[in-house]
Amino acid sequence: MPKIQKIICFVSVLIVLNVLAQKVSVSVYNDFDLTSVVVSLDEGSYRVYCDKTYQFTLDTNHVIYITRTNDQISLRDSKGHIEMFSKILFRGTGNANSFKIRPVNPLIGERKYDDELEIRIDLNRLLFLNWVDMDDYIATVVESEGGTKATVEYYKTQSIITRTYTYDHLDRHIEEGFHLCDGVHCQAYKGRGKRNSLILKATKQTAGLVITDKNQELITAAFHANCGGETANSGDVWLLSKPYLQTVKDTYCLYTRNTRWKRIISMQEWSNYLKKNDFPVDGFHVSLFAFDQPTRKKNYIWMNRAIPFKKIRNDWKLRSSFFSVRVEGNHIILDGKGYGHGIGLCQEGAMEMALKGKTYQEIIDFYYQDVKFFHINQIKALEESKLLSNPFDDL
Numbered sequence: 300m301p302k303i304q305k306i307i308c309f310v311s312v313l314i315v316l317n318v319l320a321q322k323v324s325v326s327v328y329n330d331f332d333l334t335s336v337v338v339s340l341d342e343g344s345y346r347v348y349c350d351k352t353y354q355f356t357l358d359t360n361h362v363i364y365i366t367r368t369n370d371q372i373s374l375r376d377s378k379g380h381i382e383m384f385s386k387i388l389f390r391g392t393g394n395a396n397s398f399k400i401r402p403v404n405p406l407i408g409e410r411k412y413d414d415e416l417e418i419r420i421d422l423n424r425l426l427f428l429n430w431v432d433m434d435d436y437i438a439t440v441v442e443s444e445g446g447t448k449a450t451v452e453y454y455k456t457q458s459i460i461t462r463t464y465t466y467d468h469l470d471r472h473i474e475e476g477f478h479l480c481d482g483v484h485c486q487a488y489k490g491r492g493k494r495n496s497l498i499l500k501a502t503k504q505t506a507g508l509v510i511t512d513k514n515q516e517l518i519t520a521a522f523h524a525n526c527g528g529e530t531a532n533s534g535d536v537w538l539l540s541k542p543y544l545q546t547v548k549d550t551y552c553l554y555t556r557n558t559r560w561k562r563i564i565s566m567q568e569w570s571n572y573l574k575k576n577d578f579p580v581d582g583f584h585v586s587l588f589a590f591d592q593p594t595r596k597k598n599y600i601w602m603n604r605a606i607p608f609k610k611i612r613n614d615w616k617l618r619s620s621f622f623s624v625r626v627e628g629n630h631i632i633l634d635g636k637g638y639g640h641g642i643g644l645c646q647e648g649a650m651e652m653a654l655k656g657k658t659y660q661e662i663i664d665f666y667y668q669d670v671k672f673f674h675i676n677q678i679k680a681l682e683e684s685k686l687l688s689n690p691f692d693d694l
């Protein structure tokens with residue numbers, strides 16, 4: 300191998316290793332402007348560094364009050380210290396470390412987080428960055444997405460999907476200096492979960508595994524609660540169609556919690572809605588409003604006019620876009636199937652597959668077409684743009 304290629308190869312291996320060693324930094328309470336919080340110990344112990352200098356160890360009865368004062372962070376503790384800093388790092392020193400944050404202004408419920416904490420000011424607001432091990436983060440997200448009553452094989456499936464999504468989105472907030480926020484914008488992460496032992500086992504047993512398309516690119520690992528018997532074609536719902544997100548007939552979810560729904564709308568409201576969308580309603584018999592959707596269709600069509608079912612779903616805040624329209628007296632009945640956008644993996648179907656003994660490979664292959672499994676360090680395309688320097692490395 301020529302020398303220059305060797306160097307490039309070595310550098311890319313280093314980048315990949317760096318990503319793996321790197322923790323995920325998540326801005327917690329990101330949707331709030333916290334100006335005053337209390338930080339305390341939950342488990343383990345922490346060495347606290349202010350502007351890179353070691354100050355003290357956070358132990359059991361030690362409570363830290365953090366307040367923003369203009370562009371500085373004021374730290375006051377239960378032992379009487381008051382000082383101003385621009386950055387504070389809580390570095391875990393025990394085997395398993397977790398801390399608690401209790402916002403005082405605004406007053407919001409306390410949450411617990413695993414691993415490290417960085418506090419700094421960004422654009423006049425306090426940032427609380429939880430630098431958390433990838434597996435701890437994934438286990439927490441899986442617990443909030445997948446509940447706590449499924450089987451281990453289902454949790455493996457959800458862990459791999461969550462890991463794929465996470466690596467794919469590590470650059471979402473890179474310009475603000477962290478990887479992900481804790482809101483629905485990225486992925487809901489509301490602190491450490493209940494540490495369900497099956498979920499932790501599933502996350503560990505699939506450590507590093509991600510899903511790629513046939514070109515070894517991480518897939519958009521879309522999922523939803525219930526497809527209603529047929530998943531949606533991504534091109535019918537999104538602007539871009541993905542070859543691995545095509546319609547699949549799914550019989551596994553036909554008798555589960557979110558299989559069917561119903562909505563009753565008055566004829567007057569429905570006519571008004573159609574008129575607003577340029578349908579020539581006046582003078583036609585209302586029976587013409589009926590529309591059957593035995594398999595998924597893209598548009599509600601009437602008199603050569605069309606409204607995408609996706610739009611009707613959004614406008615009426617319906618559980619899914621997979622519904623038939625029928626007329627009953629003075630009302631329109633929407634008979635709906637499924638819950639969610641319908642693209643990719645159907646969670647209730649996947650749970651049933653797992654109960655019937657299918658493996659995570661079989662479940663993922665069923666919902667995503669022509670995909671492959673790789674360990675993340677086999678993926679060449681973890682670009683430098685997704686890397687952040689970890690402030691704990693310099694301590």
Ligand SMILES: [Zn+2]
Pocket residue numbers: 471472479480481482484485486
């Ligand atoms: Zn975000």
Ligand SMILES: [Zn+2]
Pocket residue numbers: 525526527528529549551552645647648
């Ligand atoms: Zn389904």
